[in-house]
Amino acid sequence: MIKIYFRNFDPLSRALIIGLGEKRAAFHKIEAPVFGADVDLLNIDPQGRTPILTDDMWGNGAIIREAMPAFEYLEDTIPSPHFFPGGPMERANVRVFCAEAIRDFAPLYQTLMEEKAHKILNRAGSPDMQKMRHLRDGAREFLEVTAARTAKGGFMIGGKFSLADIIIWAQLSLLDYFDLVSWDLNYEAKQFYSGLKQRPAFRAVLVDTVAGIVPPPHYRNLDF
Amino acid sequence: MIKIYFRNFDPLSRALIIGLGEKRAAFHKIEAPVFGADVDLLNIDPQGRTPILTDDMWGNGAIIREAMPAFEYLEDTIPSPHFFPGGPMERANVRVFCAEAIRDFAPLYQTLMEEKAHKILNRAGSPDMQKMRHLRDGAREFLEVTAARTAKGGFMIGGKFSLADIIIWAQLSLLDYFDLVSWDLNYEAKQFYSGLKQRPAFRAVLVDTVAGIVPPPHYRNLDF
The missing domain is CATH 3.40.30.10 (Glutaredoxin)
Incomplete structure (x- = not known):
């Protein structure tokens, strides 16, 4: 098991x-x-x-x-469905993309944990406004990059579902839990996010919540 | 090509x-x-x-x-010889080891570049003694861990040659370029290092030098 x-x-x-x-x-x-x-x-x-x-x-x-x-x-x-589809070059592209996506998200994630999660759970005061502005700017930029990449083939890399989609979607869902995503401002990113939200494996992670921090109503809504 | x-x-x-x-x-x-x-x-x-x-x-x-x-x-x-030999579990062990080895070496590497390479190449004064002590301590600890791992099977993981050996050897060779390794203090680590040094692919990287920074005489010596 x-x-x-x-x-x-x-x-x-x-x-x-x-x-x-x-x-x-x-x-x-x-x-x-x-x-x-x-x-x-x-x-x-x-x-x-x-x-x-x-x-x-x-x-x-x-x-x-x-x-x-x-x-x-x-x-x-468990080879199928592939996390790294295609030939060696496509597989390398997915691997590089994932390594960079993990690294690039780290500063946003750290601010999110410090300014939101930690302060809410420990009643440690209100978030620093400047850091929150950075966070919202970061989230907006992240959404724009996602939209630009997915506008054509529907997925992050080469029009094929891969681990890149899973990682980016997981990051987006975390931002969405904290209501940091303005879905209406970005049609393509919303299409990408809501498309994958229909898949049972993706939907399943939205069930878990942390006591004391309530996600926005649309968080679990499949048709938001 | x-x-x-x-x-x-x-x-x-x-x-x-x-x-x-x-x-x-x-x-x-x-x-x-x-x-x-x-x-x-x-x-x-x-x-x-x-x-x-x-x-x-x-x-x-x-x-x-x-x-x-x-x-x-x-x-x-080019599957052979394998960077990740064995079954899925052994392959995972090599991948985790390599990711950690790369991360763990980063602070040593940064100090080495700042205190030695940068200062020598730019005639920017002598190295900070406390940082150099940290560097020597780090190099010694690194050697001890390598010795403990290779004492039994001759290689870093499971007695089989893998990417783990290549990465650790590359890190050791860089420390050796700056004469930071006391080979005589650690028989097993020396056995591991000198054994791989015999292989043409490993030996080949010792030819490259940086003008202005001369490695110690034993650096290229196969029988040191």
């Missing part, structure tokens, strides 16, 4: 859960706290990182403590 | 050159300056990163601007 240790607001946890769903893998989810780590997680990773994928299919069990290797592992064991 | 844009002191450039050699690929090396970037590199990547692998085998040519995707690309196109 595959298990995944995840955090609700961690975009790569979301992406891995979506990926497992797309591959129709049977798996078990173990939730870690939004901040810090509990004993379950620390037993698996002393550094308390997420996402972590374990699989007891092999002798002593596999423990994969990095997101990209976890996706590669799933692609190795 | 495969081309690689590399920097002499960039451990991932070294690793990619070694990897190409191990796969017996025909390739062409284009050297970028140690600091900053020249027009050749900026034409390929506006951010001036290295290593970058290009391959004109496909329609418009592939340009791969990330190290791990470049290794995966080579594994896709």
Whole structure:
């Protein structure tokens, strides 16, 4: 059985859960706290990182403590549908895109966690207005880039569904949880996001919520 | 024809050159300056990163601007010898190890570039003694971890040659260029390093030097 240790607001946890769903893998989810780590997680990773994928299919069990290797592992064991479709060049394009998307999202994610999630959960005052402006600008720019890329083929890379779509969608869904996306300003990005939202594996991650932080009404709405 | 844009002191450039050699690929090396970037590199990547692998085998040519995707690309196109040997779990172990090795080496690398390479090339004074102590401590710890891992099977992971060996060896060779490794203090690490040094693909990267910074006499010596 595959298990995944995840955090609700961690975009790569979301992406891995979506990926497992797309591959129709049977798996078990173990939730870690939004901040810090509990004993379950620390037993698996002393550094308390997420996402972590374990699989007891092999002798002593596999423990994969990095997101990209976890996706590669799933692609190795359950080839279809492909995370990395096409030939070697297309596959390289998807891999490079994903590595950059993960890195580029990190500063937005950090601000989001510090200014919104942390302050709300700990009643630690209201967010810094300048940082929130940066966050909204970042979200808008992110949406524009997504729109430009998906306008033609409907997907992030080469008109084919790939891991790039899963990762970008997971990041967008996190921004949407915090109501940071103005969907009406960007038709193509909304088309991309709502198209994938129809797929069961994507929709499934929208069910999880964090007590004390309520997503906007449209967050789970398939026809928003 | 495969081309690689590399920097002499960039451990991932070294690793990619070694990897190409191990796969017996025909390739062409284009050297970028140690600091900053020249027009050749900026034409390929506006951010001036290295290593970058290009391959004109496909329609418009592939340009791969990330190290791990470049290794995966080579594994896709030239499977043998394997960078990621074994089954899915072993392959995941190598991928996770490489991702962590790249991340863990980053602070050592930054100090090395700032305190040694930059100051020597720009005659910008002598290195900060405290930072140099950190660097030597880091190098010693790195050697100990390498020794512990390779003492049994001779290689970093599971007694099999993999990309993990190439990356760690490339990092060690850079530390050795700056004479930061006390080989005599660590027999197992020396065995590992000198064993791979015999292989033509590894030996080949020791030929490149940077004008103004001379490696110690044992650097290229196969029997040191």
